[in-house]
Amino acid sequence: MEASNNHLVIMAGGIGSRFWPMSTPECPKQFIDVLGCGRTLLQLTADRFKGLCPVENIWVVTSENYAAIVKEQLPEIPESNILKEPCRRNTAPCIAYVSWRIKKNNPRANVVVTPSDHIVMNVPEFQRVVLSALSFTAENDAIVTLGMKPTRPETGFGYIQADLSVASARNKEIFRVDSFKEKPDLETAQKYIRRNNYFWNAGIFIWRVSTIVNAFRVYQPGISKIFENMMDVYGTDGEQTAINREFPLCESISVDYAIMEKVEEIFVVPADFGWSDLGTWGALHEQVGKDIYGNVCIGSDIRLFETRDCIIHTTQEKKVVVQGLNGYIVAEKNNTLLICKLSEEQRIKQFSE
Amino acid sequence: MEASNNHLVIMAGGIGSRFWPMSTPECPKQFIDVLGCGRTLLQLTADRFKGLCPVENIWVVTSENYAAIVKEQLPEIPESNILKEPCRRNTAPCIAYVSWRIKKNNPRANVVVTPSDHIVMNVPEFQRVVLSALSFTAENDAIVTLGMKPTRPETGFGYIQADLSVASARNKEIFRVDSFKEKPDLETAQKYIRRNNYFWNAGIFIWRVSTIVNAFRVYQPGISKIFENMMDVYGTDGEQTAINREFPLCESISVDYAIMEKVEEIFVVPADFGWSDLGTWGALHEQVGKDIYGNVCIGSDIRLFETRDCIIHTTQEKKVVVQGLNGYIVAEKNNTLLICKLSEEQRIKQFSE
Numbered sequence: 001m002e003a004s005n006n007h008l009v010i011m012a013g014g015i016g017s018r019f020w021p022m023s024t025p026e027c028p029k030q031f032i033d034v035l036g037c038g039r040t041l042l043q044l045t046a047d048r049f050k051g052l053c054p055v056e057n058i059w060v061v062t063s064e065n066y067a068a069i070v071k072e073q074l075p076e077i078p079e080s081n082i083l084k085e086p087c088r089r090n091t092a093p094c095i096a097y098v099s100w101r102i103k104k105n106n107p108r109a110n111v112v113v114t115p116s117d118h119i120v121m122n123v124p125e126f127q128r129v130v131l132s133a134l135s136f137t138a139e140n141d142a143i144v145t146l147g148m149k150p151t152r153p154e155t156g157f158g159y160i161q162a163d164l165s166v167a168s169a170r171n172k173e174i175f176r177v178d179s180f181k182e183k184p185d186l187e188t189a190q191k192y193i194r195r196n197n198y199f200w201n202a203g204i205f206i207w208r209v210s211t212i213v214n215a216f217r218v219y220q221p222g223i224s225k226i227f228e229n230m231m232d233v234y235g236t237d238g239e240q241t242a243i244n245r246e247f248p249l250c251e252s253i254s255v256d257y258a259i260m261e262k263v264e265e266i267f268v269v270p271a272d273f274g275w276s277d278l279g280t281w282g283a284l285h286e287q288v289g290k291d292i293y294g295n296v297c298i299g300s301d302i303r304l305f306e307t308r309d310c311i312i313h314t315t316q317e318k319k320v321v322v323q324g325l326n327g328y329i330v331a332e333k334n335n336t337l338l339i340c341k342l343s344e345e346q347r348i349k350q351f352s353e
Numbered sequence: 354m355e356a357s358n359n360h361l362v363i364m365a366g367g368i369g370s371r372f373w374p375m376s377t378p379e380c381p382k383q384f385i386d387v388l389g390c391g392r393t394l395l396q397l398t399a400d401r402f403k404g405l406c407p408v409e410n411i412w413v414v415t416s417e418n419y420a421a422i423v424k425e426q427l428p429e430i431p432e433s434n435i436l437k438e439p440c441r442r443n444t445a446p447c448i449a450y451v452s453w454r455i456k457k458n459n460p461r462a463n464v465v466v467t468p469s470d471h472i473v474m475n476v477p478e479f480q481r482v483v484l485s486a487l488s489f490t491a492e493n494d495a496i497v498t499l500g501m502k503p504t505r506p507e508t509g510f511g512y513i514q515a516d517l518s519v520a521s522a523r524n525k526e527i528f529r530v531d532s533f534k535e536k537p538d539l540e541t542a543q544k545y546i547r548r549n550n551y552f553w554n555a556g557i558f559i560w561r562v563s564t565i566v567n568a569f570r571v572y573q574p575g576i577s578k579i580f581e582n583m584m585d586v587y588g589t590d591g592e593q594t595a596i597n598r599e600f601p602l603c604e605s606i607s608v609d610y611a612i613m614e615k616v617e618e619i620f621v622v623p624a625d626f627g628w629s630d631l632g633t634w635g636a637l638h639e640q641v642g643k644d645i646y647g648n649v650c651i652g653s654d655i656r657l658f659e660t661r662d663c664i665i666h667t668t669q670e671k672k673v674v675v676q677g678l679n680g681y682i683v684a685e686k687n688n689t690l691l692i693c694k695l696s697e698e699q700r701i702k703q704f705s706e
Binding site for chain 2: 021303305314316317318319320321322323324325328330332334335336337338339340341344347351352
């Protein structure tokens with residue numbers, strides 16, 4: 001495998017509405033130091049690929065509204081590698097755009113695609129798994145996904161059913177996918193985790209650019225044609241104008257539905273590197289270090305009295321005192337304050353309106 | 354009574370530590386729009402004396418640190434009427450200073466002294482009572498206090514015991530004071546309110562300037578001498594320098610203890626004009642209009658869900674959402690946030706340290 005062919009694609013167009021008010025449409029959660037560690041989720045995402053590919057091979061696809069934030073947060077990557085979607089069209093058009101764009105530069109590119117707002121605790125293991133998958137796709141015309149070993153019957157994720165009976169001859173930790181399962185109900189999720197061959201779909205994909213472009217040509221000819229027709233303008237001054245005109249014509253469809261569920265031969269690497277999609281305040285509460293009373297405090301000067309199982313995220317406050325709360329979210333940003341029971345966080349979207 | 358002799362003294366040197374973080378040493382509660390009505394407590398205090406005296410007869414005694422805030426909030430009063438204490442010495446030196454200062458301008462001045470951080474709901478009745486007392490002191494060499502009819506066995510106030518058997522011959526609502534009582538314990542307070550001749554001491558005094566100056570001469574010769582010796586500098590460029598040098602030499606003592614409890618003949622006007630000292634968050638919660646769930650909301654955009662008996666004071670926040678709180682204070686100012694049970698508010702001083 002030649003590292004100079006390795007490319008990283010970070011999808012950073014989400015709006016993160018479930019983390020209001022920390023996350024807002026003006027600055028969604030991938031651009032926020034959610035963990036209070038000094039790096040935003042986008043920066044942590046780029047960080048954990050360090051050494052796997054040259055910085056000029058890092059691509060970020062985002063909304064045109066967020067391009068300036070991306071440039072500010074990842075100043076090391078070339079500005080022309082920040083691809084700007086004029087509107088939201090889900091993951092399939094996003095991946096198609098960046099794939100054709102990369103293909104124009106390097107038809108032999110070997111690509112990892114990742115969301116920008118997840119966290120990984122065990123980065124060395126993450127790198128080992130990704131390198132292993134990249135080695136495999138470098139040699140094989142294959143679509144590989146990473147499957148997270150489930151720790152609970154989560155109904156918020158899609159699942160990947162693997163055929164663990166036969167490992168790939170070339171890589172002992174890579175298996176064929178039997179099927180992709182959409183978000184299950186609780187009973188089904190409980191059934192899945194009692195088996196050992198169901199994995200959470202983390203939305204991380206590894207493939208050669210030629211592989212995914214061919215898959216689009218077969219299964220999404222409409223989308224393919226749009227990006228194929230722009231081949232001449234990629235990397236030129238006319239690119240953005242063409243994209244602004246053509247991208248909105250794409251069907252809004254996820255890559256799982258558009259490609260993954262249709263392709264016959266897909267592979268999965270079962271993996272366990274402390275992954276979380278940080279999809280909810282509850283997920284953040286579970287992932288981050290807690291004090292002995294079960295509180296997560298992210299902020300500069302937070303003092304708690306008689307407070308348990310709370311998550312306090314107030315990075316813009318100079319000083320916070322909380323007394324007598326049990327099981328609450330306290331979040332403050334841009335002069336917007338939310339206090340709400342953790343058990344009621346599914347109503348946050350309603351609260352923010 | 355000649356209205357041009359009427360003077361108003363507003364004592365505005367307090368630091369309001371019990372209302373943290375709304376009130377801070379940099380901007381104590383008298384300078385804050387505590388009620389969310391568009392006027393600070395200091396402004397409301399000046400407002401409710403409108404028509405009782407000319408603006409050039411309004412005096413404010415405050416810390417030198419707050420003089421700029423007073424000037425900004427009361428631009429109509431002459432800047433030279435803002436007297437600056439170089440240090441805190443309780444109310445007796447404060448009142449002595451302003452009394453000698455006024456006496457220099459007008460030895461016939463008839464003065465009302467008031468705290469700056471209380472509220473009055475029934476302003477017409479307040480004006481009627483104050484005018485009645487001013488008429489009385491205009492004709493009599495008397496010290497008059499206002500006694501608030503108590504509504505609960507409050508242990509946080511001093512009480513005035515009145516002799517209701519004989520009204521003054523000249524004014525049927527003015528009675529002699531039998532004695533001043535310091536803050537009582539609960540049992541004593543309960544005893545007081547079962548009688549009808551005990552009143553809360555609101556710290557509002559009415560007297561001719563010659564009367565109070567003479568009382569200081571008799572009962573506080575040390576303080577008197579200090580201010581008598583500066584007679585030549587009042588109203589000159591040398592005033593502040595002299596005050597900065599001499600004022601710190603005064604004993605730190607309240608006017609109640611220094612004068613009221615010692616003078617033989619003091620009068621009280623029992624009054625009922627919806628007074629509150631707003632001494633605690635609880636007092637604010639009681640005084641201000643509540644929604645049907647018992648919540649007081651002071652702030653621009655506060656939305657409550659399943660929330661009862663809370664006080665939300667977040668005037669600097671653009672948007673606040675509170676879900677599932679019962680009996681809490683939520684206060685935000687200058688990027689400082691307090692969430693605490695109303696029942697625990699006596700610990701706020703500790704929280705703020």
